[in-house]
Amino acid sequence: MGNMKIKAKEKDGVVGVKAMFTSLMADKEEAEKKKIASEFITQIVAKNNGNVVFEVTTSGFMAENPLFKFSFKGKAGDKLEVTTTDNSGKTETETEVVK
């Protein structure tokens, strides 16, 4: 199990995506207070069949395990690929077939 849960469903030519990312989203200040290592996602990119459909820059201001919703034009069977980058530069990618 990776660090994300993705759900992508098409309806009338629009794909609705819900995605949750497992991360403490603790920036340096918060991490110091909680005595844990600083850890947060800095960037999330979603590609549908290779085309970027969603891209955000994030930081520790977000709550733990952030949840995103976005939608784009597409169809069932499309291949959605989501990549996260964290503050240490580590990336993770997961793919989900649109339902």
Place this chain on the structure above:
Amino acid sequence: MFKLDLYKLITTSVALVLSSTLLYGGSDTSTLPGKYVSKMGAVDGGVTYPRKNGIYTAYRYNEQSTKGVNFGRLPTANELKAWDVDIMPDGTGLPDGEGSVSEGDELYEKQCSSCHGEFGAGGKGYPTLTGGNQEKLPNGVIKTLTNQRIEPGMEAPKRTIGTYWPKASTLIWYIRDAMPYAHPKSLSNNEIYAITAYLLAQDAIVIDGVEMDDEYVLNKEKLMKIKMPNENGFYPNIDGPNGVENVRKFFSDRAKNIGSGTRCMKDCKDLSTKGNEPTVMKIDNEITDVVPPYTTVRDLPPEIESKLESKAEKMYNDACKLCHGSDKMGAPVVGDIEAWNKVTQKGFEKVVHNAIDGMGGMPPKGGFENFTNSEVQMIVEFMINSSKKKQ
């Protein structure tokens, strides 16, 4: 929301009242993992009452005679059958059925996510079902369960299916009997298995070495193989043929297993301080910034006794409360002692006159022209009386 305020105490030698609950049996192997470690003279619970033959109970033992008390009759076989609907970890009572993670996903989205959040992650004011770090301490206790909010900014324990529930069978039982909240018992057995599969998959539960992907189908046999991450987080062990005996043994030594405190409400000494005189315990980080402020005064709302006043009260409720019940309209609020002190300084006659003729935002007779002058006077009396300091 409460704002947490770090309250630095001048006395630095005070013991943190809660510290005893944070110790885990690391060095002492005889203690159970995560167990409450009682200390001498604990004031934070663990009060015991002696009963008989060295046995203690958590409650004062009722010594009243039970003579003449009727204990009812034995239940009939049918009554027993109707009650005997529990689902046990050994599979007793588990319904037959099966459902896949992806079927559960769809059902969950429609019937549960509005309250329990997407993916079971909570955030909507109802219990969070999934998530929470399942990492364990060396003694086997799930780390996030040991969280304590003893200082501002610290996290509370995270209790989800993944971190807290010891048995998966309970999930089937609970969902069958209690969910969805508004119309329980509406799900079929297959649907219950599907939703359970979905929730377990969100918590990355591994069944017999197999990860639960979208196509994973859960059924009775597979469910019984599940080992939940917090399976051993509870004591005493109540399962199996020795369950009852285990419980009896555990509670027979309350002093050791639960703690034997002396209830203390004032200037409580920390008897576990070594060497020096016992110090008086204090709360290190007290939350004081609350509305309404903390108070130890116990008083009831003003009492209205006489018939006359209750008629006045009724008229007040119907005609005047809309504006005088809260400070939104700029009217002196009934019950606000200070505001009414100011009003009555003008003299009772004048105040009644103002209520009858109106003043500022106050319409004549509150807008109820059919009220007689003496009725208005009666209501004003009621309002004034309800806004006096209690003797």
